[in-house]
Amino acid sequence: MISEEFEFRAPTKLAEALSLLERYGDDAKILAGGMSLVPMMTLGLVRPKTVISFNHITDLNFVIDAKDVIRIGAMTRHDTVAHHDLIKKHLPLLATAAVGIGDVQVRHRGTIGGSLAHADPAADYPPVMLVAGAQFRIQSAKGDRMVKAAEFFTGLMQTAVGAGEVLSEIHVPKLPAGAGSAYLRLHRVEGSFPIVNAAAVIEKGFKSARVAIGGVGESAVMIDVTKHLSKGVSDQSLRAISDAAYDASGDAYGDLNGDTEYRRAMARVYAQRVIKAAAAQIR
Amino acid sequence: MKTPVEVTVNKKKYKVEVDTRMILADMLREELRLTGTHIGCGTGNCGACTVVLNGETVKSCCIIAADANGQEITTIEGLSSSATELHPIQQAFVENQGLQCGYCTPGMVLSTLQLLKDNPNPTEDEIRHGISGNLCRCTGYQFIVQSIQDAAKRLSNGGQPGASQ
Ligand SMILES: Cc1cc2nc3c(=O)[nH]c(=O)nc-3n(C[C@H](O)[C@H](O)[C@H](O)COP(=O)(O)OP(=O)(O)OC[C@H]3O[C@@H](n4cnc5c(N)ncnc54)[C@H](O)[C@@H]3O)c2cc1C
């Protein structure tokens, strides 16, 4: 039972939801899968005056092939992201990230939009969004804009989504032909959040290479490692990438799962491992 | 504040007015008196509140009751038609000592139902992944894993104990 009173709304159309969001502004909270919001309300950590459920709006639940990008509706559940053929084919690292989120029940209910909007610093999706160069569609009653992944995550559990706005779609470019990609996570037990996670995309012929690391700052950090890999993967290039990962994780926080130095050391390890894994996928 | 909710639970239609602050697990237990759904943590971690929502297992402590309006739910009470005739999964848990205090059991049984629907012949590793959203503080899991292995055999054998294939 939640202790604080709130008003509950369950629109069935996006337009209706947007006008409710406009009317209630900061007093309203969007309810997606509820896997983060409902426990926070039960614990009294979040006390919205109005809760607007998006669970009855069916047109935000889709995965579409749109030429160069895969369009994913914000209400698409983690389980669908994990097993959808289009995602497995064009963005295997995204499917890998989704399949490791929480547990079966969490994946059945939690949504990709909810996770991205929640912006936990060690969530599974953000490093993937950064290396894949995703764009986020943000809508309100008055506007409709696209924001790049690098500008979407603005701080600790903060995003570019403002009052009255909703993250409605995620557009993820298909990996370039022949590119290698990988996603890895370090976690204590099955079902727990990553302590540190990492994603990488390397273009065929090492034309470009990016790695992003989560759990080592207020939000995931991305490093362009193209110059280190100009001659391919070697002990020397991996050492340079490891140093770059250490430097990029200077804002790492400490908690029960690992202190700052541990996270920075793991940033080194996971940056190297994810690059090796991605390079092995180049074809 | 009250909200009207219409749900189908275990194939039966219910029309109730619930306190908007109720989570689905509260509604099932307190309004519908289906107390087989347990609440362990109330924060999405233990899986004791697992129910089947529109064909997929979910944690009913993370769903606002009013949000279940119009949906179809199966709880542990919906698995067998009588107290004397258990579902093969329940029978397998009983015969393999897959429970001690029983608090986690409704959730474990429903996660098993989901697992065996998706994967009728799981490996031990797949079983452990399948129940990773359900915590048990009594059994040490080994007898639960054995119960699920036995349940898989029973289900592929028309509900009867015995070897599969
Ligand atoms: C036991 C457990 C284990 C978990 N393990 C992991 C894990 O390993 N890795 C991981 O990444 N996550 C994990 N999670 C979190 C999970 O992925 C959640 O699903 C996710 O954080 C929130 O998504 P949701 O759809 O449930 O959103 P909700 O809880 O409904 O919402 C979260 C927040 O985002 C806002 N919001 C939701 N949708 C939108 C939108 N479209 N536009 C704007 N704002 C929006 C809400 O208002 C709220 O503030 C775990 C959760 C649990 C309970």
Ligand code: FES
């Ligand atoms: S009571 Fe729902 S997960 Fe623990």
Ligand code: FES
């Ligand atoms: S049997 Fe007691 S918690 Fe599992």
